[in-house]
Structures are given as structure tokens and as C-alpha cells.
Amino acid sequence: MATRHFLTLLDFSPDELHDLIQRAIAIKNRMQTQGPSYTPLANRTLAMIFEKSSTRTRVSFETAMAQFGGHALFLSPRDTQLGRGEPIEDTARVLSEMVDAVMIRTFSHTGLETYAAASGVPVINALTDDYHPCQLLADVMTWTELRGSIKRRTAVWIGDGNNMCHSWINAARQFDFQLRICCPKGYEPRRDILEAAGDRVVLIHDPSQAVIDADLVTTDVWASMGQEEEKARRETDFAGFQVTESMLDTARRDVLFLHCLPAHRGEEISETLLDDPRAVVWQEAGNRLHAQKALIEFLLLGHVEA
Ligand code: CP
Ligand code: NVA
Numbered sequence: 001m002a003t004r005h006f007l008t009l010l011d012f013s014p015d016e017l018h019d020l021i022q023r024a025i026a027i028k029n030r031m032q033t034q035g036p037s038y039t040p041l042a043n044r045t046l047a048m049i050f051e052k053s054s055t056r057t058r059v060s061f062e063t064a065m066a067q068f069g070g071h072a073l074f075l076s077p078r079d080t081q082l083g084r085g086e087p088i089e090d091t092a093r094v095l096s097e098m099v100d101a102v103m104i105r106t107f108s109h110t111g112l113e114t115y116a117a118a119s120g121v122p123v124i125n126a127l128t129d130d131y132h133p134c135q136l137l138a139d140v141m142t143w144t145e146l147r148g149s150i151k152r153r154t155a156v157w158i159g160d161g162n163n164m165c166h167s168w169i170n171a172a173r174q175f176d177f178q179l180r181i182c183c184p185k186g187y188e189p190r191r192d193i194l195e196a197a198g199d200r201v202v203l204i205h206d207p208s209q210a211v212i213d214a215d216l217v218t219t220d221v222w223a224s225m226g227q228e229e230e231k232a233r234r235e236t237d238f239a240g241f242q243v244t245e246s247m248l249d250t251a252r253r254d255v256l257f258l259h260c261l262p263a264h265r266g267e268e269i270s271e272t273l274l275d276d277p278r279a280v281v282w283q284e285a286g287n288r289l290h291a292q293k294a295l296i297e298f299l300l301l302g303h304v305e306a
Contacts, residue, residue: 003119003120003121003122004122004299005116005119005122005123005124005299006122006123006124006125006133006134006295006299007109007112007113007116007123007125007131007133008125008131008133008167008170009133009136009167009170009171009173009174010170010173010174012174014174014175014176016298017137017140017174017175018175020137020291020294020295020298021137021140021141021144021291021294022144023294023297023298024137024141024287024290024291024293024294025141025144025145025290027290027293027294027297028287028290031067031290036067038067038068039067039068039069040068040069040297040301041065041068041069041070041100041296041297041300041301042069042070043069043070043071044065044068044069044070044071044100044101044300045065045070045071045072045073045098045099045100046061046065046070046071046072046073046099046100046101046102046103046296047072047073047075047095047098047099047101047102047103048061048062048072048073048074048075048102048103048104048105048126049075049076049077049080049082049102049103049104049105049106050074050075050076050105050126051076051077051082051104051105051106051107052105052106052107052127052225052226053225054105054126054127055262056261056285056288057103057105057126057127057134057288058074060288060289060292061103061126061292061296062074063289064289064292064293064296065296067293068293068296068297070100073099088111088114088115088118089114089115089117089118091115092115092116092118092119092123093118093119093120095119095121096118096119096120096121097120099121100121100122100300101121101122101123101124101296101299101300102115102119102121102122102123102124103123103124103126104123104124104125104126105126105127105128106127106128107128107129107226108128108129109125109128109129109130109131111128112125112128122299122300124295124296124299127163128163129163129224129226130163130166130190131163131166131167131170132163132164132167132260133167133170134288134291134292134295135164135167135260135288136167136168136170136171137291137292137294137295138284138285138287138288138290138291138292139171139218139258139260139284139287140171140175141287141290141291142256142258142280142283142284142287143216143256143258145283145287146256146280146283147215147254147256150175150177150216151175151176151177152176152177152178153177153178153215153216154177154178154179154180154213154214154215154216155168155172155177155178155179155180155214155215155216155217155218156179156180156181156182156210156211156214156216156217156218156251157179157180157181157182157183157218157219158182158183158207158210158211158217158218158219158241158243158268159182159183159187159219159220159221159222159238159241159268160183160187160220160221160222160224160234160238161181161183161187161188161189161190162189162220162224163224164218164220164260165181165183165189165220166189166190166193168181168218169181169189169193169194169196169197169201170193170197172197172200172201173196173197173200176200177200178200178201178202179197179200179201179202180201180202180203180204180210180214181194181201181202181203181204182203182204182205182206182207182209182210182241183203183205183241184205184237184238184241185205186237187237187238188203207240207241207247208247208250211247211248211250211251211255212250212251213250213251213252214251214252214255215251215252215254215255215256216255216256216257216258217243217247217248217251217255217256217257217258218257218258218259218260219243219259219268219269220259220260220268221262221263221264221267221268222234222235222238222241222264222267222268235267238267238268241268242267242268242269242270243257243268243269243270243273244269244270244273245270245272245273245276248273248276248278255278256278256279256280257273257276257278257279257280257281258279258280258281258284259274259279259281259284260284261281261284261285263281
């Protein structure tokens with residue numbers, strides 16, 4: 001059977017994603033009642049290639065492997081041959097001989113696909129310029145824990161049409177919810193990704209209208225990793241797109257606010273938004289650990305313990 005990878009949410013079927021979220025919740029509950037007693041990956045290794053910075057993704061994958069009885073290796077281009085020009089396909093073939101799975105955070109999504117095509121072991125997208133699917137597993141898990149099924153709910157994305165936005169669009173397709181995207185003109189998501197979602201996703205440009213009656217509101221930084229030089233121009237272009245408590249007041253009373261983090265208070269969110277009880281970002285961040293455990297278990301074992 002062909003090696004399964006997780007490069008975008010579209011690599012898994014809606015049923016597989018549904019089961020993965022339920023499994024992540026079960027793994028979390030077991031962890032909280034019994035501690036890290038479930039160790040299905042003894043002596044297994046996950047290579048983690050990071051070409052961009054990370055706090056949550058690195059710590060959650062490394063901790064997941066440790067708690068599962070396995071091991072994670074942190075690899076950066078600075079101290080591997082990747083940084084000295086060894087072809088990524090050669091690296092993929094070599095790592096396939098030694099490790100059980102590979103997690104990659106990089107710039108080019110095409111580069112990630114090239115790596116995966118040459119890999120004999122599962123490859124996980126830990127963020128590219130185009131997608132961040134692991135974050136969406138934690139986000140949907142958080143919603144599901146707190147509010148039940150996300151099916152037919154209305155989520156609102158405010159901000160840049162970036163990698164996170166693209167993964168929210170794919171999530172709307174796979175988990176069957178409505179998504180409103182509210183971004184400044186010129187910062188829309190990629191047209192092909194948007195169009196593939198059909199009428200599940202709508203684009204609007206007025207932040208004062210976007211959040212009305214929403215179930216879930218989310219945003220992300222205005223300048224992503226690799227866009228540092230555009231920061232000042234983006235701060236001007238995104239004026240008026242800051243998510244505030246009063247904006248959330250126009251949503252449903254039980255609205256939840258999510259943010260993948262890191263957050264920039266005073267930019268995409270108000271100084272105090274993360275202190276608002278509607279913001280559940282710490283639970284969301286913690287769920288990276290549990291959601292990725294379910295992902296690794298699925299990719300490496302192909303089945304789950306009852
Ligand atoms: N949300 C997220 O992926 O965080 P890190 O960049 O810290 O990994
Ligand atoms: N859009 C952000 C997400 C960080 C987790 C970035 O790519 O930098």
C-alpha cells in the first residue's frame with residue numbers, strides 16, 4: 001500500500017478526520033486520568049525538520065513521541081547537509097532507511113511535496129507558506145470538546161489570506177461548516193483553494209459585518225514567517241481588521257475565539273482579547289499535543305487501541 005502522508009487536510013477523508021478528532025479527545029482524557037501510560041511507539045523515531053522557528057509545534061511533536069515511548073530528532077538546515085545543498089529527495093531516501101516518520105516545517109509547499117514523493121515513510125506538514133493542517137486538527141478538536149460537532153456551524157476568519165486561512169478553507173470542506181473570510185483587498189486567499197470550497201466559503205471585506213452571529217472567530221498574525229520585511233506596510237493595510245471584544249459582542253453569545261499563536265497584541269488582536277473568557281487559545285495550544293498524537297498513531301500504526 002502507498003505510504004500515507006499528511007500534507008494538507010485533503011489527504012484524509014472526512015470520516016478519517018472525524019475519527020482522528022474523536023481519538024485525540026480520547027487520548028487526552030486517558031492522559032489526564034492515567035498519565036502517559038500508553039506507549040505504542042517504543043523505539044520508534046520521528047525526524048523533525050525545521051526550516052522556520054517554532055515553539056508549539058516542536059514541543060508538541062517531541063513530547064508526543066516521548067510520551068508514546070519513542071523518540072524525536074530535531075534537525076535544522078544549519079547543522080544538517082540540507083543546509084549545504086544535499087537534494088531533498090536524497091535526504092528523504094536516507095531518512096526513510098532510518099526513521100519511522102518525518103515532520104517538516106518549511107517555506108515551499110512544492111518542496112514538501114517533492115520530499116514526500118521520495119519518502120518511504122509518512123511525512124507530516126508542520127507548516128508551509130501555503131498550509132498548516134496540524135493546527136486545524138487542534139482547532140477543530142478544541143471546538144468539538146467545548147461545543148460538539150462543528151458541522152454546519154459558522155466560522156469567521158479575519159485577517160490575511162495566508163497558510164492558516166487556506167487550512168481553514170480546507171477544514172470547512174472536510175468538516176462541512178460555513179466559513180466567512182474577511183480580509184483587506186489584496187490579501188485574499190489563493191483563488192484555486194477558495195474556489196474548490198464552493199459555497200461553503202464566502203469572502204467579505206467589511207470587518208464590522210463579518211462576525212455577526214458567528215459561532216467561532218479566528219485570526220492570525222498579519223505578517224507570517226518569511227514576510228518580516230512587509231510588516232510595516234501590512235500594519236497599515238490591515239488597519240481596522242483587529243479582532244476586539246466589541247467585535248465578538250456581535251457574534252453569538254456562546255462564540256469561541258481561536259488563534260494559532262504566537263499572537264501580537266495590539267495588532268491582529270486587542271491588548272486584552274486573550275484575557276476574555278470567549279478566547280480559548282491556551283486549551284487550543286495544548287491540544288496540539290493530543291491531536292498530533294492521534295495523527296502519529298494513525299500514520300504509524302494505521303489503527304488505534306480501543
Ligand atoms: N501555532 C504554531 O504552529 O506555533 P509555533 O510556530 O510555535 O509552532
Ligand atoms: N501564519 C503564521 C502561522 C504561525 C504558526 C506563519 O506562517 O508564520
